[in-house]
Amino acid sequence: MMTFHEELTAKTEGVEEIIRKYLPLEEGLQKTVFSASDYSVLNGGKRLRPLLMQETYTLFDGRGKGIEPFMAAIEYIHSSSLVHDDLPCMDNDEYRRGKKSTWAAFGEDMGVLAGDALLVYAFETASKALLQCNNPANVVKAMEVLANKAGIYGMIGGQTVDVELTGKALNEEQLQFIYNLKTGALIEASMMIGAIMADASAEDIRSAEAIASKVGVAFQIQDDILDVTSTTEVLGKPVGSDEKNNKTTYVTLYGLEEAKNKVASLTEEALELLSSLTGENLFLEKLIRYLITREN
């Protein structure tokens, strides 16, 4: 029998294949934006969002490949947000995961265009689910959730507030808003779309959203904790950056102990909600526990 980590590796490889399969075909004069998009997507991310989507789909008895275009789409949107976050007028990051960030490798104009291209291409990809699913209304509903959670009421809304308040001390409401929207919203979309495409009931879709909301916030707080408690070797990126950048985090606002307690309680609440559902997916339970107790 495979260990959780073996299973995680195998499933992540499966997700990686799907992400590659749906990448745009490089034909035509616009080759720079194709290359910049591929470069941004194929950067060795953890692929959490498509994994959570797939496992939620399985939890609700989803069958067939109708979920695959959405798995690729949500990762393209996540990549797009990283590309634009790194821009000089935003976080001005020249490196990401030890490689040049997209704008640093391809120029600032191509950084803007590659982010735009990935954002739009996510919806083109998602629409391909129509061919693999016999309920077109579910495809529209899933696309609506994708747009809503990625957009002004979700990830981009959270990013707006994060950018505006950079360098300022945040209060509780502002920090919560940023965690819920910038990190939480796309994780909510992942689990909701898994449920929608599996034709789950409206109540089950709401439960998926509630579980994901807790997972998203806990995931972000765990990031804050690791920035204080980990080492650069284990984390794979510099630790102590939040303090250095004078950044308000859950740890700076409430202290390390309270942050750890919050992660533990959110995890338990998420897992309790998950176990109250009719379906069962042991891997999803382990995945949620792993995301929140991870060390990098």
Next chain:
Amino acid sequence: MMTFHEELTAKTEGVEEIIRKYLPLEEGLQKTVFSASDYSVLNGGKRLRPLLMQETYTLFDGRGKGIEPFMAAIEYIHSSSLVHDDLPCMDNDEYRRGKKSTWAAFGEDMGVLAGDALLVYAFETASKALLQCNNPANVVKAMEVLANKAGIYGMIGGQTVDVELTGKALNEEQLQFIYNLKTGALIEASMMIGAIMADASAEDIRSAEAIASKVGVAFQIQDDILDVTSTTEVLGKPVGSDEKNNKTTYVTLYGLEEAKNKVASLTEEALELLSSLTGENLFLEKLIRYLITREN
């Protein structure tokens, strides 16, 4: 009886109302991105794309309000492209239509985020057509066309090549590519989506695409002509800017006479194709003629 211009004014006001109606509701801490998005959309554009979409919908006997979300969506995408085109790392334009461009008014970071927000919000808006249309598969197909024509194979692909070749002399293939993709693709999407949402046949959707392709290129060449033949007063923006910027256009490549002939022949081809269809829409005929013979 109304003149064409009275009818155009009335219809444009109707489109304006639809565009306003679907704008995001300003609730929450992310108010800057709401304001920047509204500012970008409500800039007094000609609203050609939603007009062409609505009239194509009517041509193919489309009934009801199912087309409205797409009319708003295509204008949000067009606005998004203008916001990002104006950025310092792209065309670096501080003004648009006599007002500060979005980044100049709200900051460069908010320029990036407002463009992103509008791009995603277009798809959220389009998905609302599900509630007003009894054929969900058509909604998915129309969203796919929207994404395809706005994205890497369409508008953004064209913009990539335009940006990369700025300041360089273009050959025929490059100029044609930019005209087809940067300007043509979104006009193709407008007419195709009108046809799709009216439940037109695959053949009629292809005809709508072919007509729009000719209209889009003719529209762009007319822009080139006006830059040479008009006055700043009539055009409402500086003339002679292409020559000043050393820009290759249809006029610089083929001369003014040939450019005028090309607009005339593309117009006739588009109108002939239009008249070969079963349906009839006299206003659409006049609108196409107007777009191409306009003086500003």
